[in-house]
Amino acid sequence: MAKDEAYKRLIQDKRWRKMRRQKLSETPLCERCTKEGRVRAATEVHHVVPIESAISEAEKTRLAYDFNNLQSLCRECHTKTHTEMGSRNRDFLKKRKAQQLVDFEDKFLK
Template sequence: MSSRSKDYRRLITSKRWRELRAIKIARNPLCEDCLLDDRATLATEVHHIVPIESAHSISEMERLAFDYTNLRSLCEKCHQKTHERMHSRGKESAKASSERETKRFISKYLD
């Protein structure tokens, strides 16, 4: 998604994230949403319950990104459905993300 910030991309491509993601998938190899419906589907994705980009500072983004309790193992289909329910891929989300990015920039460089 093009609205992803440079800081977000840095976090989710880091070695620390890859290791945490691997731990989450190893500990919870089945989709947590499918399990609620008595289906066993392999998890292929790790979802942040509280989105990283909802943070208003870099330190808060890092806290959310690497907080194991903020993660859910999901299959691709459930991950897509989760984002649809959260409306995290539409115009309003892009606008809110842009506003958060502006606030982070101001906080980092102008405060």
């Protein structure tokens, strides 16, 4: 996960620490484990839509403090989720590049 300066600032904020605590007390079990039939305590709070996917500062702040954008996860699921997100992004970029090439060929070479 790319942690830029704005992200670091948000995560160190008192407001975030409070929200994180609130999320973990409302949803103390790992949401992914629960979905997959395991019962495990959550220790981390994940942003479903990554903060760094936002372009503007305002959007980053909105994503960071949107309670509906949070997910309680155990460390293992958090790592797994980020690994999957990373490879999804890579696939997406690869597909987009391939599509651009097709568009280019359609436009200029046919």
